[in-house]
Amino acid sequence: MNPIDIINYLPKLGLVVIVMGLVECTRQGLGYLQRKRAKQVIRHVIFFPDKKIACKNFFDEIQGCSMVSCDFSHTKTGFKHLLSYLKSAKKSIDIAVYCISCFEIADVVLQRHKVGVRVRVITDLSMEAAFGSQNHRFMKDGIRVQTNKPPFLMHHKFVIIDDEVLCFGSFNWTSQAVTGNNESVVVTNDRWVVEPFCAEFKKLWLETKPDN
Amino acid sequence: MNPIDIINYLPKLGLVVIVMGLVECTRQGLGYLQRKRAKQVIRHVIFFPDKKIACKNFFDEIQGCSMVSCDFSHTKTGFKHLLSYLKSAKKSIDIAVYCISCFEIADVVLQRHKVGVRVRVITDLSMEAAFGSQNHRFMKDGIRVQTNKPPFLMHHKFVIIDDEVLCFGSFNWTSQAVTGNNESVVVTNDRWVVEPFCAEFKKLWLETKPDN
Numbered sequence: 001m002n003p004i005d006i007i008n009y010l011p012k013l014g015l016v017v018i019v020m021g022l023v024e025c026t027r028q029g030l031g032y033l034q035r036k037r038a039k040q041v042i043r044h045v046i047f048f049p050d051k052k053i054a055c056k057n058f059f060d061e062i063q064g065c066s067m068v069s070c071d072f073s074h075t076k077t078g079f080k081h082l083l084s085y086l087k088s089a090k091k092s093i094d095i096a097v098y099c100i101s102c103f104e105i106a107d108v109v110l111q112r113h114k115v116g117v118r119v120r121v122i123t124d125l126s127m128e129a130a131f132g133s134q135n136h137r138f139m140k141d142g143i144r145v146q147t148n149k150p151p152f153l154m155h156h157k158f159v160i161i162d163d164e165v166l167c168f169g170s171f172n173w174t175s176q177a178v179t180g181n182n183e184s185v186v187v188t189n190d191r192w193v194v195e196p197f198c199a200e201f202k203k204l205w206l207e208t209k210p211d212n
Numbered sequence: 213m214n215p216i217d218i219i220n221y222l223p224k225l226g227l228v229v230i231v232m233g234l235v236e237c238t239r240q241g242l243g244y245l246q247r248k249r250a251k252q253v254i255r256h257v258i259f260f261p262d263k264k265i266a267c268k269n270f271f272d273e274i275q276g277c278s279m280v281s282c283d284f285s286h287t288k289t290g291f292k293h294l295l296s297y298l299k300s301a302k303k304s305i306d307i308a309v310y311c312i313s314c315f316e317i318a319d320v321v322l323q324r325h326k327v328g329v330r331v332r333v334i335t336d337l338s339m340e341a342a343f344g345s346q347n348h349r350f351m352k353d354g355i356r357v358q359t360n361k362p363p364f365l366m367h368h369k370f371v372i373i374d375d376e377v378l379c380f381g382s383f384n385w386t387s388q389a390v391t392g393n394n395e396s397v398v399v400t401n402d403r404w405v406v407e408p409f410c411a412e413f414k415k416l417w418l419e420t421k422p423d424n
Binding site for chain 1 (some may be wrong): 257261360363364367370380381388389392395396398404405409
C-alpha cells in the first residue's frame with residue numbers, strides 16, 4: 001500500500017469510527033432510559049418488636065406533634081413502614097394472614113377498600129372468632145373474607161400489594177406482634193419471590209371459596 | 213500532515229489498537245473467572261403442605277425403594293428440599309424457630325452437630341415444654357439452646373446455614389406444618405436479606421443468654 005492509497009482509505013476509516021461511536025451512544029442512551037423507566041427496587045427487612053410506638057400526631061396530623069418532650073417515636077417505626085406499604089396500594093390488596101386482630105392495620109385496609117382498591121382476605125377459621133378479630137369489620141364493609149377448613153391451619157402471613165409488592169414473614173397482624181414479639185417481615189418486589197406467592201394466593205382463594 | 217508523516221504514525225496507532233485489545237481481553241477474562249468463582253444463586257420458594265410424604269427408602273437407602281406401587285413420593289417434596297439445605301451445612305446452623313417438635317428435622321440438625329457443625333438454637337420458652345419439643349434432645353447432645361423471656365413470643369421462624377443461606381417464612385418446625393398447614397419457606401443467599409437476619413440472630417443470641 002503506497003502513501004496515496006492510505007490517504008484515500010482514511011475517510012472510510014473515519015466513517016467506521018463515527019458509525020461505531022453512534023452505535024455506542026444509542027446503546028448507552030437506551031440503557032439510561034430503561035433504567036429510568038424501571039420500577040423502584042424494594043428490598044426491605046423489618047424486625048419487630050418496635051422499640052417505641054410511632055407518634056400518631058407526628059405522622060398522621062397536618063400540624064404534626066406539638067408536645068415538647070413526646071415519648072412516642074418521631075422516626076418511622078417498622079409498623080409505620082408496614083402501614084406505608086399497605087397505604088401505597090392502588091389496585092389490589094391480597095391478604096393471607098393466619099390472624100388479623102390489629103385494628104390499625106385493618107383501618108388502613110378498610111380505607112384502601114373505600115377508595116376502590118380490590119381487597120381479598122383469607123384468614124384461619126379458628127382465628128375468625130378470636131379476641132379482637134377484624135374479620136367482621138371487613139365483611140361489614142363489603143370485603144370478601146374467606147377461611148380455610150379445619151383441622152389444619154391457614155398459617156401464612158403474607159400480603160401482596162398491586163400484584164407487585166410482597167410483605168411476608170413470621171408476623172401475624174396482631175398488636176402483640178408489633179410491640180411485643182420477635183418477628184420479621186420482608187418486603188420486596190423481586191419477581192422470583194412475588195410470582196410464586198401470587199400463584200399461592202390464587203390457589204388458596206379458589207380452595208377456600210365457600211361453595212368448595 | 214503529509215503522506216510520509218502518516219506512514220510514520222501508523223505503527224504507533226497499531227500499538228494503541230493492540231494495547232486496547234489486550235485490555236479488553238483481560239477484562240473479559242477476569243469477568244469470566246469472577247462469574248465462574250461466584251457462588252450458586254439460591255432463590256427457592258417452598259409451599260406447604262406437601263401433597264405426599266417423601267419415600268424414606270427412595271431417598272435415604274442406597275438400594276432405593278423396591279415397592280412396585282409405592283404410595284410415597286419419589287420426587288423431592290418441599291420437606292425433602294428443606295432437609296437438603298440443612299444437610300448442606302458445613303460450618304454453622306443458627307436456628308431461631310418458635311416451636312421445634314419435628315423429630316426428622318431435629319435428626320438432621322443433630323447429625324450435622326455430630327460432624328462438627330456449630331449449632332445454636334433459640335426457641336420460644338412456652339414451646340420448650342410443648343408436646344414433642346426437641347429441645348431436650350438438642351441439649352442432651354451438647355447443643356446450646358436458649359429461650360426468650362415471657363410474656364412476649366420469640367415468634368421467628370428462620371435458620372441461617374453457614375452464614376450464607378437463609379430459610380424463613382411462616383413455617384414452624386412441626387410435623388403438622390409439613391403435611392397439614394398452609395405454610396411458606398423462602399430459601400435464599402441474597403445478601404440484602406441474609407445479612408439483616410444474621411445480625412438479628414446475633415442480637416437475639418445475646419439477649420437470650422441465660423445470665424441476661
